[in-house]
Amino acid sequence: MKKVAALACLALFTSACGGGTAEAPSGRPVAGGTFTYAIPADPGVLDPATGVLSVTNSVLAFAYDTLVSSGKDGKLVSGLAEKWEVKPDAVTFTLRKDVICSDGAKLTAADVAQNVNHIADPATKSPIYGVLVPEGMKATADDAAGTVTLSTPKPFSFILESSLSLFIVCGKAVKDRSLIARATSGSGPYVLKEAMPGDHYTFGLRKEYAWGPGGATAKDLPDKVVLKVVPNEQTAANLLIAGSINGATFYGADRTRLEATPGLGKMTPMAGNGQFFYHQGDDRPGQDPAVRKALTQAVNLKELAGIASSGTGRPATGLVLEPRPCKGDTVSGHVPAFDAAAAAAGLDAAGWKAGPDGVRVKDGKRLTLRYLYGTTRGAGVQAAAEYLANAWKGVGAEVKLNGVLDTKMAESLNATQDWDVAWLPIGVTLPSQLVGFLSGPAAPKGANFAHLKNARYTELVGQAALKTGAEGCKLWEQSESALFASADLVPVTELTVLVATKNAVFEILAGLIKPTTIRLTQGG
Known part of the structure; x- marks a missing residue:
């Protein structure tokens, strides 16, 4: 059963699926540069409709936006939607007009609706249906008005909040999901430039990005992000201490060692x-x-x-x-x-x-x-x-x-x-x-x-x-x-878990790095 597999994956790989918002100690900001982060396993297929592993969603977060986001205080802030109207059985989002996909296509309300309906389609067999997209949810779009409405057959108490974790695909991949098995097609601040399964994933900054959560832009973000596959925590710890990477998440024995290491930023999210x-x-x-x-x-x-x-x-x-x-x-x-x-x-x-x-x-x-x-x-x-x-x-x-x-x-x-x-x-x-x-x-x-x-x-x-x-x-x-x-x-x-950092600061929301908050530093 697909949904049982989804639960196991959500549960067992959710070092990136909980924890609130945290921020590492800061140093002097450095413009541009490369932010390198260790991930514990290969993310696999990069289609958001199949993304149940936390390592997969950690990668997807760099390339895809959501309709709404959450601020440090837990209150909802704008994402792809600039405003919304909530009813017991429906929520209507008014989209920003300036959102451009990484392939140059303009984000449309129809794109957003298709994301939801694709996941809800039984033929898709999406493991996040019934988890991130409520069962029975359907989406309708009005491209002229720039609105998309998500509705459920009966009132649903978290109809707005359910959109917080839904990554929106746009551009050509809306109609051809095969394009994003090892690539990205989203409106996020970064686009995947190189995928070397089992080794690393390299993202390039989209300088034009200006529609991030709460109005965030590409200004001051690193020019490049490298997500390096490092299955061994001891290796990741050594790389971090040496300054070869800027961050990693730790569960086991190396956590204690790093907590006692000076000069590192340290967060302990859920x-x-x-x-x-x-x-x-x-x-x-x-x-x-x-x-x-x-x-x-x-x-x-x-x-x-x-x-x-x-x-x-x-x-x-x-x-x-x-x-x-x-x-x-x-x-x-x-x-x-x-x-x-x-x-x-x-x-x-x-x-x-x-x-x-x-x-x-x-x-x-x-x-x-x-x-x-x-x-x-x-x-x-x-x-x-x-x-x-x-x-x-x-x-x-x-x-x-x-x-x-x-x-x-x-x-x-x-x-x-x-x-x-x-x-x-x-x-x-x-x-x-x-x-x-x-x-x-x-x-x-x-x-x-x-x-x-x-x-x-x-x-x-x-x-x-x-x-x-x-x-x-x-x-x-x-x-x-x-x-x-x-x-x-x-x-x-x-x-x-311990999220340890060196020469970089960022915020964590629901266990995922918020890409728009990453800043490289000196002495951080």
């Missing part, structure tokens, strides 16, 4: 939520809410948070990352509290009795938990897996750890379904982006990979989707809390 899901399919232990509650009570989540994040995380406050529209804490007071004795008693009451070897048995079946996790998220995730295994063994469960490469996580979650508990970080900025994964048809027929059946959640999100503002947020927040109270998934920590 990188996703660390949490685990219980599989609630037929004949799974997690199908029983009493078992889910007991297994959750068996874990000291505060200790687990420190282990999973290697001491760099923050207390979990919800499923949605900054800049999120609803700011409330949905976690506190809603997750079953740590109580090993209550956990054991709960399993006893649920009919799971200790066998001769200490493993609990019910109806002749052992309490076996197959724990699935990604192996490339750092040592903390591996240590967290071992911690959970010990905690659950302590209350009589047999635990089998199954570490897989992140690129195999979608297959393991959906196709094989060979898991009982899965550690799956999530990084989205709208609660509506998760509904298809947390309710509805179960995998493999639907995107509900954990087979969740929380009637209260379904009821609340159905109400929330029809509301806007504070009223809608209250319902969205209650829906998340309903998941936690039922131990459908267990929030553990809000993960962070």
Whole structure:
């Protein structure tokens, strides 16, 4: 199922999918020059309609604009649209008149509409449909008026905010997407000049760029951007210290080394939520809410948070990352509290009795938990897996750890379904982006990979989707809390990463570099 793959990619590769806005310490600005940034993997196909990996979106952000953007304070500012009118089931954008695509074509309202309709077309099989483009959304254009209207079949609470992450293709590639498999065709400040898969991607500045977020222009931007593929963090750290690159993102052991290195700019944006899901399919232990509650009570989540994040995380406050529209804490007071004795008693009451070897048995079946996790998220995730295994063994469960490469996580979650508990970080900025994964048809027929059946959640999100503002947020927040109270998934920590820089400053929004804020410096 494409959407399950989208979730796995969004979740597992979202070091660039959360975190708010941050800025590195500054030095004296330097005009022109080359900004070089290390990316951890090749971005693959560069069509925004297929962009679910954070590394892909990190590359796309240099070449493509969005209809609206977000300022440092989280408020919406202009992008390709200079103004907008919002209704419960539609938003109409009035486009700027001076926007030119990198191939020289003028951006039209029809171009914008085609972007949305292309993603929504079932034949496209876009993995971001239902995630970045709400299900059922359609677009209509009025080129004479310079307006495009995005509408949904019924009121949708985040109809405006959903456009924040939608990169707009323009020019010839609107009709021929094959042109942007290894090239770009957008209105952004840079255009891809050279693509060397597995090695580097070089972008050139568009001097004419004058329609950026909030009125940003090409003035003072670097003349060239090189995104260098550096899979090894130690190598990236060495290159940064030596001044061979201007920045990189760090998850693992080298983070500590760089945090202690003088002369570097340092930011710690959000990188996703660390949490685990219980599989609630037929004949799974997690199908029983009493078992889910007991297994959750068996874990000291505060200790687990420190282990999973290697001491760099923050207390979990919800499923949605900054800049999120609803700011409330949905976690506190809603997750079953740590109580090993209550956990054991709960399993006893649920009919799971200790066998001769200490493993609990019910109806002749052992309490076996197959724990699935990604192996490339750092040592903390591996240590967290071992911690959970010990905690659950302590209350009589047999635990089998199954570490897989992140690129195999979608297959393991959906196709094989060979898991009982899965550690799956999530990084989205709208609660509506998760509904298809947390309710509805179960995998493999639907995107509900954990087979969740929380009637209260379904009821609340159905109400929330029809509301806007504070009223809608209250319902969205209650829906998340309903998941936690039922131990459908267990929030553990809000993960962070280190973005270290040298001789450059820039801002980060939703985990992505804002290209219009990059400035090369001396002594920065």
